[in-house]
Amino acid sequence: MAGLNVSVAFFFLVVGVCEALRRISKRLLSPGAYGCLARELAGSLQLCTSCLELRMLVEIGPWGGGFGPDVVLTLFFFLFAIHGASFDGASANPTVSLQEFLLRESNLAATAAKLLAQGAGTGVGWAVTKLYWSWELTPFHLIQNLIASECSSSIRTSPCHAAFVEGTCSFLFHLVLYKLHQSHPMYRVPALAAAVTFLTYTACPKTASPFFEPPLMNPSVPQSSGRRGFWDYVQVYWLGPFAGMLAALLLHRGNIPRLFQKNLLYSRKSKYKVPKARAAARAGGDELRRQRKGEKSSAEPRA
Known part of the structure; x- marks a missing residue:
């Protein structure tokens, strides 16, 4: 279990460093630059290093x-809960952005800035994790470095089936x-962590299940010896x-507000339904008021 303790210490170190980065940048940067970059x-850095x-x-x-996998899934649940509590509103996910x-x-500029920041954070996360693995602090990391040269594909089924699994998740x-x-x-935080843990456990045997952070999977690694190519990973x-x-x-919405306003799935209905008898009585009362108003106006003396 010594190797597992080293990994847990690495998780806490990553969370602490990223939290310090958030606090420092929040003081130095404007709210817009802090939120988008x-x-x-x-x-993304915190999520990438932890998930790798x-x-x-x-x-x-x-x-x-x-x-067994129960240990890793328990770690995944607690880590994702910590991420959800410490992200300070960041999505760290291109599909959410x-x-x-x-x-x-x-807007378009803010979305582009978020996507660039997420890509940069994921790239730094890959570099930091590979450097950490190269130190071979545990037997796990030694084995990881030995098998890394094989570049085994994370897609363990046909690309269409794997894309369906990722899309469903x-x-x-x-x-x-x-x-x-x-x-x-x-x-919200524990419920979302539980949902992501369950979906990851369900889809991991087929695709490694990075649906909550697509940049975790590097599509440029395996491209030879019959292994998955670039376009399979993109798909x-x-x-x-x-x-x-x-x-x-x-x-959820019935439409895509950025593209069109018409609701394609749901018709708009009144939030409050008025019973027919009450509606008829209300219409009769309005008609009686109009009649009384007409009689009063006709009874007034002419100048």
């Missing part, structure tokens, strides 16, 4: 450390986001989650 970069280390434990832990743009909650993930949007953080880890987000948006 620093906050998203720190969130967890994925290493998932692949090596059962036979290299003697612990694009969703905000389609909902007219963010993204669809359910965004529906949960919509449902919990107005909830108190005390309830599975980018188009799949994006299609799932669009489907969830259409189901």
Whole structure:
């Protein structure tokens, strides 16, 4: 369990460094620059490094450390809950940023800045994690460095099936986001962490399930010896989650506000229904008032 303790210490170190980065940048930068750049970069860095280390434990832990997936899933739940509580409103997810743009909650410049910051944070996360693995502090990291040269694909099924799995997970993930949007953080954070943990456990055997952070999967790694190529990775880890987000948006809103205003799925109805008898009585009362007003005006003496 010594190797697991080192990984846990790494998780706490990453969260602490990213929290310090958020606080420092919040003091030095304007609110707009902090919200679009620093906050998203720190969130993506924190999420990327944690998930890469967890994925290493998932692949090596059962036979290299003697612990089952329950340990990793428990770590994943608590880590995602910590991320949700410490992100300070950052999404650290390109599909969520694009969703905000389609909902007219963010303009084009802010969305582009968020996507660039998320990409930069993920790139830094990859570099930091690989450097950390190169130190070989535990047997897990030694094994990881030995098998890294094989570049085994994370897609363990056909690209179409894998894209469907990622799209379905993204669809359910965004529906949960919509449902919990107005909830108190005390309830929203653990509920979202539980949903993401369940979806990850369900889809991980097929696609490694990075639907909550597509840049985690590097599409440029395996391209030879019959392994998955660039376009397979784009189809599975980018188009799949994006299609799932669009489907969830259409189901939730019935339209895409950025593209068109007409509701395609739902007809607008009055929020309050008036019983027919009450509506008839109200119409009769209005007619009686009009008659009385007409009689009063006709009874007034002419000048």
